[in-house]
Amino acid sequence: MSVMREKLENSNETVFTAEFPSIDGGGMAKVEKSAARLAPWFDAVNATDNPAAHAHASNTSSAIAMKMHGIEPIMQIVCRDKNRLAIQADMMGAALHGIENISLLTGDDVTAGDEPETRRVFDIDSTQAINIARILTTGQYLSGRKINPAPDFYISAVENPAAPPFDYRIERALKKYRAGAKYLQLQICYHPDRLEKFCAGVAKIAPDLKLIPTIVLVKSAKPMSFMNDKVPGIDIPLDSINRVASATDQADEAYKLTLELAKHALSLPAVRGLHVTDFRHDDSLDSFMYDLGQKPRN
């Protein structure tokens, strides 16, 4: 059984997930290095699927490589690059290699990437993909063709608590839950009030749905401004950017802000863990986890 399923379904423990660095070259040696850095702190790590519409080593191959190095993967599948046949093939490929955690996402548009001339697929959407993953676990493909034995997925999805239309996001979380998602990793949110409203709303209408907000470790105000200006769906209040920008020690102030956001997120209803995105690549990940009361695993 996956650690994610075990902890989220059979315990009250807080889970921590992260993003595995995209794999472009350097072979298994590089995978090993990234795995060694993340293994002490995280229950499971996302194997991404061409994040931000940039091509990298595939989701399935990355997930297998991570598994080989002792990391439990959460294999993401986005709807941008593959039709329903290829998506089901991804899911069954994951099952073949004992990958249980799969996460279904819409995917950033091709215009966000470095090959914006690409044809976008979107044959199905993320909620349909969640439902198809659930259908596979009942022992059949979308066509009705039997699968014996059925794969055993622990299905998740992603939602953005901080982008309009805000009220509808809560209803959409319920829709994803009904389709088969057991937990949602939430997109980056620098608005504690919005996160609070979203989590409270979800707790009310989908009490069994678990939420894992995302926290970003940044070193200065620059990446915050970048995200605010360049990444659709992310809005960072100017007060927060200015607080870091005007500090004598930006790295320290950014760290403090992140820790405040993390502690607040963990206090909210329906929240069962944190997803940590590390843009600092320094020793602050360790301090951050210690400051949240965590101890390295093994």
Added chain:
Amino acid sequence: MLKKLLPFVEHAIKKPVWDCRMCGQCVLHSTGMTCPMTCPKTLRNGPCGGVRENGNCEVIPDMQCVWAKAYDRKVSLPMPTVWKEHFNELRPPVDMRLQGSSSWINLITKRDQQTPAGWSTTDSDH
């Protein structure tokens, strides 16, 4: 004859009003009278995570997000309660074979309700 004529008539009416893309399986009534096929990602079950702070589309920054518009309309426009209730239903994947055909005919013949044999939206766990 009717099968050939109706798609033209349907398109002539629905294109100017809803920018109809002739998917042949119209869901306008359940999406706040807003066509989800005009979403650059053709999402039929709600908005992606890239909606901008002003409510506009990730892909076309000058356009209001189709789903932000759909939700606004669902909340504010007078329409039958049952249509509003259908807003959150899980719409199945598009049947690409119906592209270009008349959704009116497909509605009457119930062809637009046919889904793959494995498709179901009920889960015993939930």
